[in-house]
Amino acid sequence: MKVVVKLFGGIKSEKDFPRNEEKDLIVETEKPLTIYELIDFLSLNKKPFIVVLNGVILTNLSIQIKDGDEISLFPPIAGG
Amino acid sequence: MKILRINMSEDAPEVKFEDLGQYEGLGGRALTSAIISKEVDPLCHPLSADNKLVIACGLLGGSAAAMSGRTSVGCKSPLTGGIKEANSGGQAGQVLGRLGIAAIVLEGKPKGDDTYKIYINKNGVKVEKDNSLKMLPNYDLIEKMKKEFGEKIACVSIGPAGEMKMSGASVALTDMELRPTRHAGRGGVGAVMGSKGVKVIVLDDTETTPRQPKNVEAFKEANKKFVAGLQKHPVTGQGLPAYGTNVLTNIINEVGAYPTYNFKEGRFAGARKISGEVEAELEKQRGGNPTHGCHRGCVIRCSGIYHDKDGHYLTKQPEYETVWALGGNCGVDDIDKIAMMDFLCDNYGVDTIEMGATIAVAMEAGLLKWGDADAAINLLHEVGKGTHLGRIIGNGAAFTGKAFGVERVPVVKGQALPAYDPRAVQGIGVTYATSPMGADHTAGYSIALNVLKTGGFVDPLKPEGQVELSRNLQIATAFVDSTGMCLFIAFALLDQPETNQALLDMLNAFYGWNMTDKDVVEYGKKVLKFERDFNLRAGFTKEHDRLPRFFYKEPLPPHNTVFQVKDEELDQLFNW
Ligand code: SF4
Numbered sequence: 212m213k214v215v216v217k218l219f220g221g222i223k224s225e226k227d228f229p230r231n232e233e234k235d236l237i238v239e240t241e242k243p244l245t246i247y248e249l250i251d252f253l254s255l256n257k258k259p260f261i262v263v264l265n266g267v268i269l270t271n272l273s274i275q276i277k278d279g280d281e282i283s284l285f286p287p288i289a290g291g
Numbered sequence: 292m293k294i295l296r297i298n299m300s301e302d303a304p305e306v307k308f309e310d311l312g313q314y315e316g317l318g319g320r321a322l323t324s325a326i327i328s329k330e331v332d333p334l335c336h337p338l339s340a341d342n343k344l345v346i347a348c349g350l351l352g353g354s355a356a357a358m359s360g361r362t363s364v365g366c367k368s369p370l371t372g373g374i375k376e377a378n379s380g381g382q383a384g385q386v387l388g389r390l391g392i393a394a395i396v397l398e399g400k401p402k403g404d405d406t407y408k409i410y411i412n413k414n415g416v417k418v419e420k421d422n423s424l425k426m427l428p429n430y431d432l433i434e435k436m437k438k439e440f441g442e443k444i445a446c447v448s449i450g451p452a453g454e455m456k457m458s459g460a461s462v463a464l465t466d467m468e469l470r471p472t473r474h475a476g477r478g479g480v481g482a483v484m485g486s487k488g489v490k491v492i493v494l495d496d497t498e499t500t501p502r503q504p505k506n507v508e509a510f511k512e513a514n515k516k517f518v519a520g521l522q523k524h525p526v527t528g529q530g531l532p533a534y535g536t537n538v539l540t541n542i543i544n545e546v547g548a549y550p551t552y553n554f555k556e557g558r559f560a561g562a563r564k565i566s567g568e569v570e571a572e573l574e575k576q577r578g579g580n581p582t583h584g585c586h587r588g589c590v591i592r593c594s595g596i597y598h599d600k601d602g603h604y605l606t607k608q609p610e611y612e613t614v615w616a617l618g619g620n621c622g623v624d625d626i627d628k629i630a631m632m633d634f635l636c637d638n639y640g641v642d643t644i645e646m647g648a649t650i651a652v653a654m655e656a657g658l659l660k661w662g663d664a665d666a667a668i669n670l671l672h673e674v675g676k677g678t679h680l681g682r683i684i685g686n687g688a689a690f691t692g693k694a695f696g697v698e699r700v701p702v703v704k705g706q707a708l709p710a711y712d713p714r715a716v717q718g719i720g721v722t723y724a725t726s727p728m729g730a731d732h733t734a735g736y737s738i739a740l741n742v743l744k745t746g747g748f749v750d751p752l753k754p755e756g757q758v759e760l761s762r763n764l765q766i767a768t769a770f771v772d773s774t775g776m777c778l779f780i781a782f783a784l785l786d787q788p789e790t791n792q793a794l795l796d797m798l799n800a801f802y803g804w805n806m807t808d809k810d811v812v813e814y815g816k817k818v819l820k821f822e823r824d825f826n827l828r829a830g831f832t833k834e835h836d837r838l839p840r841f842f843y844k845e846p847l848p849p850h851n852t853v854f855q856v857k858d859e860e861l862d863q864l865f866n867w
Pocket of ligand 1: 589590
């Protein structure tokens with residue numbers, strides 16, 4: 212299972228993952244994880260507040276990732 | 292507090308101070324909208340002697356309340372033909388309050404084409420002809436004012452675009468460093484100031500003191516709680532100071548709502564290169580500053596100072612809207628060139644949102660190529676010079692679309708849509724369509740709940756619940772815009788009831804009121820009623836509360852959605 216994880220707004224992973232040309236993390240897991248488990252697995256410096264899965268904002272983090280998914284993680288942010 | 296009226300029709304402009312009278316209890320947007328609605332003929336030409344330009348501080352302007360320095364500029368808009376309140380940061384709001392002036396009302400119109408400057412301090416008002424100021428860009432003008440009046444001033448001014456009465460012209464307000472970087476941008480308010488012959492208003496608060504609350508202790512206590520609440524909230528305490536408003540570029544792009552190539556796509560390949568994260572990093576590296584307040588008393592400090600590659604000041608940190616309009620919307624992914632365009636817009640005195648949308652329409656017309664930043668910069672110079680082409684562009688997206696026969700023109704009531712595509716964030720589409728101001732994101736910022744999850748969550752891709760969301764936010768915003776508070780306090784207000792209460796406590800202590808949340812709603816509705824009523828009398832119908840039809844027909848990638856809120860539902864927005 213291979214997914215792309217994009218980190219924004221100062222979120223960083225403490226682990227070393229391979230990266231694509233955009234510097235996003237390429238994360239491979241043996242079994243499908245829930246978003247919760249994925250976030251845990253990433254060892255992040257901050258807890259993500261907004262989670263976007265393939266362009267859709269998630270309200271339920273217990274759904275499972277699928278091969279080829281794109282997950283974007285943001286801290287609490289706003290503007291106008 | 293007094294209203295200062297200056298009638299520019301007389302040979303020697305007539306200056307008159309008046310009590311607030313029927314406008315007692317109104318501030319900021321409530322005051323500008325009440326004056327325009329009651330005193331201006333809705334059918335008048337916006338550039339005629341019958342229109343008025345109102346510059347007002349908020350209810351708490353000039354007090355020690357944190358965040359209370361916003362300035363409202365109101366008139367009948369040359370861009371929309373309806374009522375307008377354009378809101379800005381900068382020092383003017385605080386200084387006006389300390390001078391005891393709730394609003395300056397510029398009335399009438401000079402007979403000749405002389406240019407005037409107005410100087411106001413605690414001793415009075417001086418209105419003087421000064422034709423040496425003609426066609427000066429804002430930065431040069433302010434340098435001249437500094438030489439003449441010293442550094443302890445705040446200026447409200449127009450650039451050449453305002454003098455040429457372009458519908459995209461802004462009113463500039465100086466920041467804490469006396470730079471003309473804050474703009475009441477929307478609706479062409481600068482053109483109305485230009486039509487009054489007024490180039491600059493210099494405000495000097497030397498030897499004045501802050502406005503005093505009725506109940507000093509309660510006020511202090513409430514202000515303390517309010518500031519603590521803003522500092523505690525992760526958005527107003529951390530996110531905004533660190534990255535500024537442009538932190539939105541990545542999230543709006545990721546959720547597919549970032550209007551790209553004149554609202555053709557919801558994602559821009561170059562978004563990351565122009566994001567707030569990149570901007571903040573460059574500011575640090577080049578000796579600028581990513582955390583800066585646009586007026587004294589701002590504790591959020593979402594602003595910053597942007598230096599060029601050589602480490603010299605170029606402009607303030609370009610805002611999310613600006614970076615989008617002149618960047619992604621035009622296919623431009625060079626942040627330095629966008630910053631240059633931001634500077635040019637400030638200097639010539641035009642709205643960055645309107646100009647970005649207009650340049651994209653010009654690109655759609657084939658006048659310049661998508662992504663050609665240098666050609667876009669040249670076009671802005673044409674605006675400043677007032678060439679024939681520049682005058683077309685300076686009059687905004689709707690005008691330019693007509694001039695070049697473009698079909699896809701993203702405007703409501705003649706005003707360009709800001710940086711969120713209504714097909715991917717349906718709630719903001721409702722605000723764009725129904726706001727009395729024309730397409731405006733600040734009038735009811737649904738993004739807070741549709742995307743950013745502050746104050747709750749309403750699915751952005753579905754039509755359900757969006758009308759109610761926009762209605763509640765439009766009402767609350769009308770109130771916040773009247774207090775003189777920066778709208779960004781709303782992120783903390785939505786999530787933290789005690790911070791919301793602290794704001795009410797502060798107002799109550801200041802004025803001796805007993806305002807509750809219910810009164811806030813009534814206050815907001817009253818403001819919207821003034822505005823709706825003016826627009827009705829100006830000839831607006833429910834058909835004006837609509838988005839351009841392509842938003843209902845052309846699906847927006849990547850979600851391939853269209854705008855789905857029905858016309859009949861939009862018509863329910865003001866049925867409260
Ligand atoms: S938060 Fe930003 S816009 Fe609001 S007053 Fe402060 S610097 Fe100005």
